[in-house]
Amino acid sequence: MDIGVVELSRLQFAMTALYHFLFVPLTLGLSIIVAIMETVYVMTDRPIWRQMTKFWGALFGINFVLGVATGITMEFQFGMNWSYYSHYVGDIFGAPLAIEGLMAFFLEATFVGLFFFGWDRLSKRAHLIVAWLVAIGSNFSALWILIANGWMQNPVGAAFNPLTMRMEMTSFFDVMFNEVAQAKFVHTVSAGYVTASVFVLGVSAWYLLKGRHIELARRSIAVAASFGLASALSVVVLGDESGYSVTLSQKMKLAAIEGMWETQPAPSSFTLLGIPDQQARETHYAIHVPYVMGLIGTRSLTREIPGIADLVKQAETRVRSGIVAYNALMDYRANKGKVAPDVARTFEEHSKDLGFALLLKRYVDDPRQATDAQIAQAANDTVPTVWPLFWAFRIMVALGFSFIALMVWFFWMSSFRNMRFPRIALRLAVIMIPAPWIAAELGWFVAEFGRQPWTVDGVLPTALSASTLSVTDLAITLAGFVLFYSVLFIIEMGLMVKYIRKGPYIDVSETDRWQTNHRDRLTAPSPFGQQPAE
């Protein structure tokens, strides 16, 4: 396999996926915030809440459409650039993608049109239901995508079938209730809620700074701060860590994130900061916080978290076991699937390590011919590059805590201090707008770069997964994506800014309607004895 094609395919996938995820978190969170606002509108019948629903809904729409459009790229790309991957694991990986379409994407896409076009055609309640269906659809969509992604991190409920030369599903239930997938789902949607909350908060703060749309901005801050506080807590507390104990490579990812080269006696310390050195297998100038890592990683005082050196040793054992499986597999292949029972038994015993033997394909065509040095090299390849993971993770976590602080403060001020925000706090809220996107992108980087050298953890190495394309093919599409996506990004940002500057569309007839319907409220004597204004 041409390594250039693999690297370019990785680059293209990373770029298009990170780009796609510029739009997804805002869709996840804003759909819910808009639905909450519309719920308040239906409950109170106040025109301001309808105005808020329409205003944030319009921004939601501008963002949503690019999320949809760039999502198509993701679905295409597995087949286009990763055809061996698609063949090898499509039996499992394809199912959640298809179910996502059936259960979630149809729902959100069918009703999103009605959300924008249905205001005059639907009753208030029916329109509210439509808004919630869009929100539910978006979030279910994330669930199934993360079940697919979770399976790449922790491939449960599947086994290699030597007759079809691919992984096949053994338990759909296991795939669906994969603990890594569930943890990722909660973490990812919470991150989306935080993103949308910070966005609504920041834009509203900007209005307050400009002295515009005060009523809309204050109410929006109240919604964003309370929803954002709950989400910021959940994104950190329910973080992603629960899945790290599951597989060897997940353990490796955790060790790499922590720069933990050797196993420490339990409970191990947490490295707050330091400079990881891959060559020397050491973290220089490390600042340790005792016990914390053991507590977070294992939720116990006694269990050890294995370090990188030990994990490499385990990987070497599995490479050797994988070679035995590979040997049996060659027997299957030579005889078109008809083998002696003892060969079948040997294969069954070792097949879970087959992927580790495939790591050798980078160095030797037939893994059975590998030298000890090559085996050691393959085992060593299971360590991802540590420093980017180490730093990306720390920046993400720091940002996560900053969102909690931001939301606590705004929640407190809006609930108990009558929304008297100092200007500096409002400015800070505006500056913070890009921060959740940075945190989310770093989060994906940690999850996926930390999975290397695998596309499917312990099953299929990245180096084998790509299609047999030419570097020219990749160059054309890569250039196309860069150009095309950059133009779209500029257009999208331009429209977002235009619509934020323009502000909400104030529909006078709505206010009139409210005044007619609620004349009693306007004319009733005030409990404070004052006469209502004429």
Add this chain to the structure above:
Amino acid sequence: MILFELVPFEILRVVWWVLLGVLLTGFALTDGFDLGVGALLPFVGKTDSERRVAINTIGPVWEGNQVWFILGGGAIFAAWPPLYAVSFSGFYLAMFAVLAALILRPVGFKYRSKRESAAWRNGWDWALFVGGFVPALIFGVAMGNVLQGVPFRFNEDLKIFYDGTFFGLLNPFALLTGIVSLAMLITHGAAWLQLKADGPVRDRARAIGSIAALVTIVTYVLAGLWLATGIGGYGLVGQIVSDGPSNPTFSETARTASWFGAFAERPWIMVAPIVGLLGSLLAFYGLRTGKDLMTMLYSKLTIIGIISSVGLTMFPFILPSSIDAHSSLTVWNASSSHQTLFVMLVAAVIFVPIILAYTAWVYKVLWGKVTEAEIDRNHETVY
């Protein structure tokens, strides 16, 4: 006894072959008129508000319609992984073109009327045209190539090798089938505009659409004659194992004189091309005489007939290989595992009726013609 073994493997394979056809047809029936309207846009709308009428007939529904395509992709991935892997990587640059067109389209709908500038709107109108025209053509071109066989092969690890080029896809027969597809979807788009639009947009759509219906008939017949006389078919050799493992290297395939052998074996499949031709004749008549609702039905019949005629003729082949016949993908060697097919079937049985029900409800809510007066009244909010 495990639950999924209740339905035999070969039956599940046939069911998923049918469902593959249903999804492709569902896509052509729904998103097909969106593509058709896109391709018609510069010709049916001369002024800005006329174009907005055309765009807003599909404005609220294109998004849901496009999911048929996304779901089609997902279902091929889940139920026919080798087909997904071979076709998407083999047609690499063509897929990229489709992708670019399908990304332009959503953005065009949403962003076009968000600025007043005429240059901005004109630019997006062309984007919408490309976003409708290019996929409608390429899907037909792809069909033409599938019928001729595609230059791919598997090695023993089932790694895929593809020997063709992008320009190799644009051969004369494939271009002809591309025109069939384009004309068919333009007819469908015109039928939709006849139903949903008013005034000059509707009149122009009817005029262009009736020509497109005739083009559909002529090119479809020509392609059929070409296929019968000039293009070799494929056939399975030896014993057919219909419930064996999905491994294309286990089965044997040979070239045959023509795909039309299928009509001798299964004469009943003649129904498909007859429905296709009859449908497009009736669509021509409906567009001429201005029968709003019935024309939609006729153009749907055209699509169902034409797409199913391809699938039924090729059965059990899904994607034949022109350079290594034994690598050809068939219903019997290219599916997912027994369990996955079953799980997916359960999901489809649960959700497809629900999807159809709420889609129908949405169309009902949106019932009625889109007029220029309505666009002017809601110029802030509509597309």
